[in-house]
Amino acid sequence: MSHLAHTVAVRATGVDMFFGTPENRVVALKQADFEARRGELIMLVGPSGCGKTTLLSVIAGTLTPQAGAVEVFGQRLDGLGQEALTSFRRRHLGFVFQSFNLIPTLTVAENVMVPLLIQGRPYGEARDRAVAILDKVGLKGREDGRPNALSGGQQQRVAIARALVHEPPLLICDEPTSALDKDTGAQIMQMVRDLSRSPERCVVVVTHDHRIFRFADRIAEMEDGRISRVVDDPRLLDTSQL
Amino acid sequence: MYRLALNMLFGDLAKLAMLLCGLAFSALLMAQQSSVFFGIMSWTYTPMVNIRAQVWVSDPMVEQVNDAKPLRDTDLGRVRSVDGVAWAAPLHTSFVQARMQDGNFKLITLVGIDADTFAGAPAVLSQGRIEDLRLPDTVIVDEWGAALMGRMGVGPDGQPRNTPLKVGDTFEINDIQARIVGICRVKRAFTGGPFVYTTYDRAKGYTLGARRTLSFMLVEPQKGVPPAELCDRIERDTGLKAWTSDTVIWNWGERSLARNTFWWFWTNTGIPFSFGTAVLLGLFVGIAISGQTFYSFVLENLKYFAAIKAMGAGMGVIARMLLVQAFTAGLVGFGLGAGMAQAIGRVMIEKGMPPFVMYPQILWATFALVLGISLVSALIGIIKVSRVDAASVFRG
Numbered sequence: 150m151s152h153l154a155h156t157v158a159v160r161a162t163g164v165d166m167f168f169g170t171p172e173n174r175v176v177a178l179k180q181a182d183f184e185a186r187r188g189e190l191i192m193l194v195g196p197s198g199c200g201k202t203t204l205l206s207v208i209a210g211t212l213t214p215q216a217g218a219v220e221v222f223g224q225r226l227d228g229l230g231q232e233a234l235t236s237f238r239r240r241h242l243g244f245v246f247q248s249f250n251l252i253p254t255l256t257v258a259e260n261v262m263v264p265l266l267i268q269g270r271p272y273g274e275a276r277d278r279a280v281a282i283l284d285k286v287g288l289k290g291r292e293d294g295r296p297n298a299l300s301g302g303q304q305q306r307v308a309i310a311r312a313l314v315h316e317p318p319l320l321i322c323d324e325p326t327s328a329l330d331k332d333t334g335a336q337i338m339q340m341v342r343d344l345s346r347s348p349e350r351c352v353v354v355v356t357h358d359h360r361i362f363r364f365a366d367r368i369a370e371m372e373d374g375r376i377s378r379v380v381d382d383p384r385l386l387d388t389s390q391l
Numbered sequence: 392m393y394r395l396a397l398n399m400l401f402g403d404l405a406k407l408a409m410l411l412c413g414l415a416f417s418a419l420l421m422a423q424q425s426s427v428f429f430g431i432m433s434w435t436y437t438p439m440v441n442i443r444a445q446v447w448v449s450d451p452m453v454e455q456v457n458d459a460k461p462l463r464d465t466d467l468g469r470v471r472s473v474d475g476v477a478w479a480a481p482l483h484t485s486f487v488q489a490r491m492q493d494g495n496f497k498l499i500t501l502v503g504i505d506a507d508t509f510a511g512a513p514a515v516l517s518q519g520r521i522e523d524l525r526l527p528d529t530v531i532v533d534e535w536g537a538a539l540m541g542r543m544g545v546g547p548d549g550q551p552r553n554t555p556l557k558v559g560d561t562f563e564i565n566d567i568q569a570r571i572v573g574i575c576r577v578k579r580a581f582t583g584g585p586f587v588y589t590t591y592d593r594a595k596g597y598t599l600g601a602r603r604t605l606s607f608m609l610v611e612p613q614k615g616v617p618p619a620e621l622c623d624r625i626e627r628d629t630g631l632k633a634w635t636s637d638t639v640i641w642n643w644g645e646r647s648l649a650r651n652t653f654w655w656f657w658t659n660t661g662i663p664f665s666f667g668t669a670v671l672l673g674l675f676v677g678i679a680i681s682g683q684t685f686y687s688f689v690l691e692n693l694k695y696f697a698a699i700k701a702m703g704a705g706m707g708v709i710a711r712m713l714l715v716q717a718f719t720a721g722l723v724g725f726g727l728g729a730g731m732a733q734a735i736g737r738v739m740i741e742k743g744m745p746p747f748v749m750y751p752q753i754l755w756a757t758f759a760l761v762l763g764i765s766l767v768s769a770l771i772g773i774i775k776v777s778r779v780d781a782a783s784v785f786r787g
Contacts, residue, residue, distance in 0.1 A: 209782075236705075237703075239704070250784060254398065254401075266392045323785045
């Protein structure tokens, strides 16, 4: 039991999340249980509206559930105030967004520096680390260009560099390949997998893109606001329903 | 984060230009209109600047320097007898018509000064000598008046001369010849008439029919007697009104005739309302343009601010980023606007019209108002960003 507890990175138990008024309630999560382990890349899949993004937001601490417990790397998130949640995200989370969310008026390096500057790191140190990680994602020499001058795949690499530059234990990826073609998507996922492979890190990916399922260690399928099953082999999933 | 905030601001040059235009226009309007306002108001007490004396004595009913109410000549002796008076000299001021060689008339400010002491004489003569005023039928005209009246003069060939009047030229005041023996450099007046100096006794002649010609008395306190204290003594002993002559707007005292003149024009004319409206317009235009532009800047960056929030930036950090952006834009916009106002003012000063006085206080006030506009703009942005849910970044 203690060994199991040590390997768990994210655990959500009995999470309820609903939106709207009591008369007009939309249930997003209903007694949802979820678990992700250290060192693994787990994907959350399911049809639109099944609650994937809501569960991701709860795990990321950007939404507070109405019921249930959420624990990320040993830290209980339910019951934390906004300030504590913000501080938690700053230290423990990296984000890769569907639409990259790179600030077009900043340079590539400056975009990557954002999480470090939020942590209060000096500009010079942040830039050095940004340049180093951009080198790792194959964007050496593009540091001072604007994101808009890059291809979609390159922009997502910048986003990955930004998500990992402060070495967060939990990497949250929301549809990271939806704006990319098949080959670029595969390259990006390979990169996420390679860069995040560490016993002290966990990657949670929300996706509709069954072409990238093969990069997952496990896949959690959601249906009607809860995890319906977790599989180790993507071939066990019926992708026509996703 | 502040450096990134500035890079975000300066990275969108089109939006920045729009923002700066709004702020600069606002600053220009406020600074320029205020400077012209204070310039015009400074013209209202021009006689206090041009006719220099430490204490002015007038009829008790006088409210401002352009509204002289004649005194009796015997009042001069009464004032001279007041303890603390070193000397007192008569002064005549009136508005009279001068007839030019081409037959045109021009309203002038006739100033009659004491021929013995020349108390109240212009400080700077660009042509001629003040002593020549003791010669018959002589006057000294100011430079602006010489140029203006010169255009109304006729040359020896009978054609318009189009050159300024000079020493030796003549014109008429009430059909009495006035021969120019000097050209002086003085400040222009609100009433628009040139200053024409002559002796007090000759001024009586030029103003035919006036029973009393003593408009003011110019008084010098004895050494060690403060002007304000002497004013008290003169009022107590003579029943006349005594004024100090301080004309520096930010330092003038209760007894300043310039101050009373300023406030008389403030309350009895539409000048403050007119210029105040222009300044308010500048403020509202600034708020509208800058607020709207900054708001749209924030709207365009909203998803990025949401992403930054999701990444762990507190609202305090984001608020400070927006404040840095707004205040930087405000600072640059103020610099541009104030610079343009200065440039316009320089041209105005060279042309002499309209009057332009840009006190440092005007710049400080404009700076404060532009920063106020920036603060309002930043607050609009902060309210908008504070309402953005960090979780919205996961909704595409």
